[in-house]
Structure formats: C-alpha cells, structure tokens
Amino acid sequence: MERINDLLNHLNNSWHESVLHSRCFIGTHWEKRPSATTIGVFFVFLFFGALVFVRWNDASIFSYLSSERSTYKTPSKQEFPLKCTNTNLTQTCPKDYPTKHNPTYPSNVTCPSYFRWIHEDLRPWNSTGITRDMIEQARRTAHFRLVIVNGKAYVEKYRKAMGTRDMFTLWGILQLLRWYPENLPDLELMFDCDDSPVVPSRDFPGPNTGPPPLFRYSADEFNLDIVFPDWSFWGWAEINIKPWEHVLEDIIEGNKRIKWKDRVPYAYWKGNPYVAPTRKDLMKCNVSDKSDWNTLLYIQDWDRESKQGYKQSNLADQCNHRYKIYIEGWAWSVSEKYILACDSMTLFIKSHFYDFFIRGMEPLQHYWPIRDNSKCSSLKFAVEWGNNHTEKAQAIGKAGSNFIQEDLKMGYVYDYMFHLLNEYAKLLKFKPSIPPGSVELCSEIMACPVNDTTKHFMVESLVMSPSDTLPCIMPLPYDPLDLKDYYERRTNSTMLVEMWENEYWGNINKK
Numbered sequence: 001m002e003r004i005n006d007l008l009n010h011l012n013n014s015w016h017e018s019v020l021h022s023r024c025f026i027g028t029h030w031e032k033r034p035s036a037t038t039i040g041v042f043f044v045f046l047f048f049g050a051l052v053f054v055r056w057n058d059a060s061i062f063s064y065l066s067s068e069r070s071t072y073k074t075p076s077k078q079e080f081p082l083k084c085t086n087t088n089l090t091q092t093c094p095k096d097y098p099t100k101h102n103p104t105y106p107s108n109v110t111c112p113s114y115f116r117w118i119h120e121d122l123r124p125w126n127s128t129g130i131t132r133d134m135i136e137q138a139r140r141t142a143h144f145r146l147v148i149v150n151g152k153a154y155v156e157k158y159r160k161a162m163g164t165r166d167m168f169t170l171w172g173i174l175q176l177l178r179w180y181p182e183n184l185p186d187l188e189l190m191f192d193c194d195d196s197p198v199v200p201s202r203d204f205p206g207p208n209t210g211p212p213p214l215f216r217y218s219a220d221e222f223n224l225d226i227v228f229p230d231w232s233f234w235g236w237a238e239i240n241i242k243p244w245e246h247v248l249e250d251i252i253e254g255n256k257r258i259k260w261k262d263r264v265p266y267a268y269w270k271g272n273p274y275v276a277p278t279r280k281d282l283m284k285c286n287v288s289d290k291s292d293w294n295t296l297l298y299i300q301d302w303d304r305e306s307k308q309g310y311k312q313s314n315l316a317d318q319c320n321h322r323y324k325i326y327i328e329g330w331a332w333s334v335s336e337k338y339i340l341a342c343d344s345m346t347l348f349i350k351s352h353f354y355d356f357f358i359r360g361m362e363p364l365q366h367y368w369p370i371r372d373n374s375k376c377s378s379l380k381f382a383v384e385w386g387n388n389h390t391e392k393a394q395a396i397g398k399a400g401s402n403f404i405q406e407d408l409k410m411g412y413v414y415d416y417m418f419h420l421l422n423e424y425a426k427l428l429k430f431k432p433s434i435p436p437g438s439v440e441l442c443s444e445i446m447a448c449p450v451n452d453t454t455k456h457f458m459v460e461s462l463v464m465s466p467s468d469t470l471p472c473i474m475p476l477p478y479d480p481l482d483l484k485d486y487y488e489r490r491t492n493s494t495m496l497v498e499m500w501e502n503e504y505w506g507n508i509n510k511k
C-alpha cells in the first residue's frame with residue numbers, strides 16, 4: 001500500500017487510465033445524457049468487456065512471440081526460453097544462447113523519421129567525443145552504470161529507482177542483446193530513471209563544452225539528457241500494465257469494438273491530477289451543472305485499483321471516446337502511447353517534454369494541439385470542430401494510431417535502442433571495461449529469483465531468439481534547413497488551430 005501511495009504522492013506522471021471506470025463512466029454519462037447510441041455502446045461494452053476479461057486470465061505466460069515482423073517469421077526457428085536452476089545452486093547465465101545471429105533477411109527498410117533525433121541528441125558530443133571523465137560527471141544523479149563488453153552486460157547500481165523502473169529498463173536492454181546478439185559495440189553509459197531532465201544546456205553552450213552524457217526517459221528543450229525508451233515497453237508490473245507488444249495487440253482488437261462514430265462524442269481523460277499543477281488546472285474543464293466544456297475527467301483511484309488487484313485493468317477498454325486528452329505530468333507521461341493508439345483523435349495539451357518517439361509526430365496530422373494556458377476553451381473548440389468535421393477528426397485519430405501501431409512496434413523500439421547505443425558508442429574516446437567485482441547480468445540472473453508478478457511480465461516480454469533481420473537503416477541527420485522547416489511546420493499548424501479558436505470564441509463573445 002505504501003508503495004502505491006508513494007507512487008501517488010511523489011511521483012510522476014503516473015496517470016492511469018483504467019478500466020472498469022470507463023464502464024462506470026459510460027453509466028454516468030448515460031444517466032446524464034441518455035441516447036440510443038450510448039445505451040447501445042454500454043451494452044456492447046459490457047459484453048466485450050467480459051470476453052476480454054476471460055482472455056486476459058487465460059493468456060498463457062509463455063505465449064510471447066519473439067518475432068515482431070510477422071512477415072519474416074520462421075516457424076522452425078529455435079527458441080531459448082529462460083533456464084532457471086531449481087536447485088540451491090546460484091543462478092548462472094546459460095552458455096547456449098546464440099552469440100551470433102544470421103539474419104535470413106537483409107534490412108532494406110529505413111527507420112521511421114523519429115530516429116533522426118538520435119543524431120540531434122548526440123550532437124553535443126559530435127566534435128569532442130565522450131571521455132570517461134564526462135561519464136563520471138553524469139554519475140551524480142545516475143541510478144546505474146551499464147557496461148557492455150563483448151555483447152555481455154554488466155551493471156553497477158548507485159541508488160534505488162522508483163518502483164521497478166530500473167529493473168525493467170535493464171531487462172529491456174538484456175532483451176535487446178538477445179534480439180541482436182553480437183551487433184552492439186562495447187560501451188559504458190550512465191542511466192537516471194527519474195522523470196525530470198538535469199543537464200541544462202545553458203551550462204554547456206557551444207560544441208566543445210563536453211556535457212555529462214546521461215540517459216533517461218524524457219528531456220526538454222532546456223536540457224541535454226539523452227532520451228531512451230521507458231520501462232513500460234517491457235511491462236509496468238506494479239500496476240499490471242502488460243508489455244507493450246501485448247497491450248498494443250489488445251488495443252488494436254479493442255478498437256474494432258466501437259466504431260469511431262459510435263464513440264462518446266466527448267474528450268476523455270483519466271489519471272492522477274495531483275502530480276503537476278497543469279493537471280490540476282485541467283480539472284476545471286470537467287463537465288458540471290454550470291459549464292460544459294465537452295470534457296469528461298476522472299481521477300484515478302489507486303487505492304481501489306490496488307485493492308481489486310488491477311485484475312480488470314485493460315487499456316483496450318479505454319477506447320470508447322472520440323477524443324482522448326494527453327497531458328504531461330512531472331515530465332512526459334507513460335500514458336502517451338496508450339492514449340495515441342486508440343483510434344480516437346488525441347487532444348494533445350502542449351507539452352514541454354519529449355520522449356524518444358513523439359518528435360516524429362505532427363500536430364494536425366497525428367494529433368490535435370491544445371493550448372496549455374487556456375485548456376477548457378481550447379478543448380471545447382476541438383471537440384466541437386471534430387463533431388462538425390467527423391471525417392477529418394477520424395482521420396487524425398487514425399493517423400496517430402497508425403503511427404503508434406506501425407512506427408512504434410516493438411521491433412522498432414529495439415531498433416531505436418540499437419541505433420542510439422551504436423551511435424553513442426562510436427563517440428566513446430576510451431575502451432569500456434568491466435567494473436571491478438561486477439558479474440555478468442543476463443535474463444536468467446534477473447528473472448529467476450523475482451516473485452511471480454514480476455516474473456510474469458519478464459517471461460511475457462522475453463526475446464526467445466535472435467531477430468531474423470538486421471536493424472532498420474538509420475536515416476541521415478537533419479540539415480539545418482530541414483530542421484528549421486520541421487519547427488516551422490509545427491508552429492504553423494499549432495498557430496492555425498489557435499487562429500480558428502480565436503475566431504470561434506470571438507464570434508461567440510460578440511453575440
């Protein structure tokens with residue numbers, strides 16, 4: 001319980017949309033604004049909700065399919081499940097996992113455009129390279145040092161991270177090593193699992209200042225932290241969110257249940273409003289007797305969720321509104337990808353933080369930009385616009401979901417990690433060495449001793465055998481003109497929406 005309260009209080013960005021609540025909510029909505037559609041939706045939902053529940057319970061924990069690119073799946077491929085010793089002998093790393101992989105297919109696919117930001121994130125070290133000294137400077141806030149030598153991982157832990165963040169991040173890196181054995185060069189890096197970036201760019205002006213290279217899950221325009229995929233791609237055990245690959249399958253299935261036009265024509269958000277002032281501010285927009293901003297907001301009840309064992313949590317049940325709101329927490333929010341995957345138009349409240357993939361998404365194409373300084377009127381306009389232009393709103397929702405379903409599938413998450421680490425390693429000016437006294441970390445060492453809840457997620461996200469392909473082809477860096485164009489395009493579309501808003505509210509105020 002304390003853990004949950006910790007999560008609630010200190011943290012984070014923790015949101016969580018659940019479940020169940022969408023059911024209660026449809027109930028509520030139905031009381032308020034009865035309509036044949038919503039009543040229909042309600043029953044359809046109950047019915048499929050039950051089905052999904054059964055499916056989740058039945059899901060075998062060994063059902064993980066390692067191959068992301070199903071077209072390249074070779075059924076006869078040898079698999080390497082975990083080998084846990086059942087005796088009191090200390091767990092060791094098995095020696096039979098392939099140390100080479102022989103891709104059956106070449107990779108002739110260029111990576112999605114967000115990979116170009118790898119070049120930008122590493123640009124501060126482009127002329128100086130990365131020295132051991134710079135890395136030691138990053139130790140100040142790091143939770144762990146990761147060393148990879150000859151395709152094996154070694155870790156030096158410095159402090160306890162929130163929940164299972166560090167554990168699942170390391171798990172993810174171990175899976176990367178199973179996915180592409182032998183391809184990763186030797187490297188050493190510092191990882192900080194907290195939310196807020198801490199390497200201010202103003203302290204390191206210019207190309208030769210040698211900032212400390214520090215990996216974390218999100219950064220912003222004022223900091224030089226290097227962004228890396230967050231732990232939830234391998235599951236968020238504390239709150240029963242399955243590994244991304246499985247959640248994504250569920251959401252894709254879930255999206256088929258209620259057609260966009262039959263979804264509740266409101267903006268929806270559920271989460272923890274206490275983590276950041278901007279979220280508290282959002283709460284003012286909830287529908288009430290006095291005002292209707294076309295927005296329905298719900299507070300995540302962690303206590304209730306944990307008492308119910310999160311059993312009925314299923315993100316796929318959340319896709320029953322036409323519009324879903326994304327709002328940052330302390331930093332980026334893990335909720336982002338689940339919200340964007342819904343086929344609903346995402347109303348993206350201006351965020352100061354970015355994670356590794358969001359820079360590939362564009363306002364008006366993949367989501368609708370919402371002001372952060374006038375949320376309610378901006379939301380109301382967006383929903384009304386969408387309900388007036390259903391085809392367009394639906395297309396934006398679909399484009400956002402396609403991006404998440406295609407460009408952010410697990411194969412590309414591994415490719416991103418691969419290319420980032422590979423480019424990073426090229427910059428190292430010293431030979432990485434195994435920290436004295438540290439032992440090899442492998443999937444067995446991590447997964448065999450942990451409790452069943454944690455193990456369940458690890459087994460589900462275990463990479464069973466090496467990839468059949470090489471990583472996608474890294475796109476070239478932006479040239480300065482491209483980059484200028486990139487920023488201008490987003491400014492333009494955001495300003496366009498703000499202009500429409502001003503016009504709309506101007507007319508209303510005139511009346």
Ligand SMILES: *[C@@H]1O[C@H](CO)[C@@H](O)[C@H](O)[C@H]1NC(C)=O
Binds near residue numbers: 087088
């Ligand atoms: C293993 O350890 C447990 C508890 O420490 C002990 O009860 C058990 O007898 C041991 N088994 C073997 C085979 O040594």
Ligand SMILES: *[C@@H]1O[C@H](CO)[C@@H](O)[C@H](O)[C@H]1NC(C)=O
Binds near residue numbers: 105108
């Ligand atoms: C890429 O590979 C696929 C599958 O091997 C092949 O069908 C396709 O023609 C190739 N494309 C290019 C541009 O080489």
Ligand SMILES: *[C@@H]1O[C@H](CO)[C@@H](O)[C@H](O)[C@H]1NC(C)=O
Binds near residue numbers: 120123126127477
């Ligand atoms: C880094 O510098 C090299 C030349 O020193 C250049 O070719 C490369 O494009 C630069 N990378 C970036 C991301 O600017």
Ligand SMILES: *[C@@H]1O[C@H](CO)[C@@H](O)[C@H](O)[C@H]1NC(C)=O
Binds near residue numbers: 296299
């Ligand atoms: C928002 O309004 C809905 C519908 O009246 C209500 O059920 C919900 O509890 C409200 N949310 C908050 C955060 O007050």
Ligand SMILES: *[C@@H]1O[C@H](CO)[C@@H](O)[C@H](O)[C@H]1NC(C)=O
Binds near residue numbers: 381384385388504
């Ligand atoms: C939606 O359509 C109604 C009726 O045509 C119009 O009055 C309203 O201004 C429109 N709102 C938006 C945001 O397009």
Ligand SMILES: *[C@@H]1O[C@H](CO)[C@@H](O)[C@H](O)[C@H]1NC(C)=O
Binds near residue numbers: 163238450451454
């Ligand atoms: C299982 O282990 C995880 C990670 O150490 C921990 O957060 C969680 O509380 C444990 N769960 C149970 C039921 O003991």
Ligand SMILES: *[C@@H]1O[C@H](CO)[C@@H](O)[C@H](O)[C@H]1NC(C)=O
Binds near residue numbers: 488492
């Ligand atoms: C942004 O808008 C300006 C002014 O309308 C226009 O000149 C410019 O070409 C636009 N830029 C992009 C990238 O679309």
